[in-house]
Amino acid sequence: MSNQYELDELNKKLLEIIQDDFPLTKEPFTEIGARVGLTAEETLACLTKLKEKGILRHFGASIDSRKLGFVTTLCALSVPEDKEEVIAQQIAKRPEVTHCYLRKHKFNIWFTLVAKDWPIVEKILEGIAQETGFSPRHFPAKKMFKLKAVFRLAKK
Incomplete structure (x- = not known):
């Protein structure tokens, strides 16, 4: 049995944005959603599912x-x-x-x-x-x- 999970293009794009280009704005999920054609609520729902599946392990600041x-x-x-x-x-x-x-x-x-x-x-x-x-x-x-x-x- 494989631990691998197949991601669709939308989720791949979301993961790339939050890894490398997370907007530091008042409404970041609205901006992220706009980049991929989703509302802020839909964006959060997608990211929540990725967290629940264990694909997104951590979401937050990494302090030095x-x-x-x-x-x-x-x-x-x-x-x-x-x-x-x-x-x-x-x-x-x-x-x-x-x-x-x-x-x-x-x-x-x-x-x-x-x-x-x-x-x-x-x-x-x-x-x-x-x-x-x-x-x-x-x-x-x-x-x-x-x-x-x-x-x-x-x-x-």
């Missing part, structure tokens, strides 16, 4: 935590395969965790963590170790290379 003085780190944990799903879900529920993945690797759970400072990172990781019985390692970034990922979907 580093500019606010926060630190981020990539973390990894090695757990028995029969416990990985439960532990990954437990970790993913933490408000400081921005991404959490299962991997085919000795370290089979990887996650990113954002905190106010390094002592708080250590405290969070100690808490995860106490809760799960497994000690995560973390790998602070030496240098960040921020990429802008825009998925081109619509026919041009």
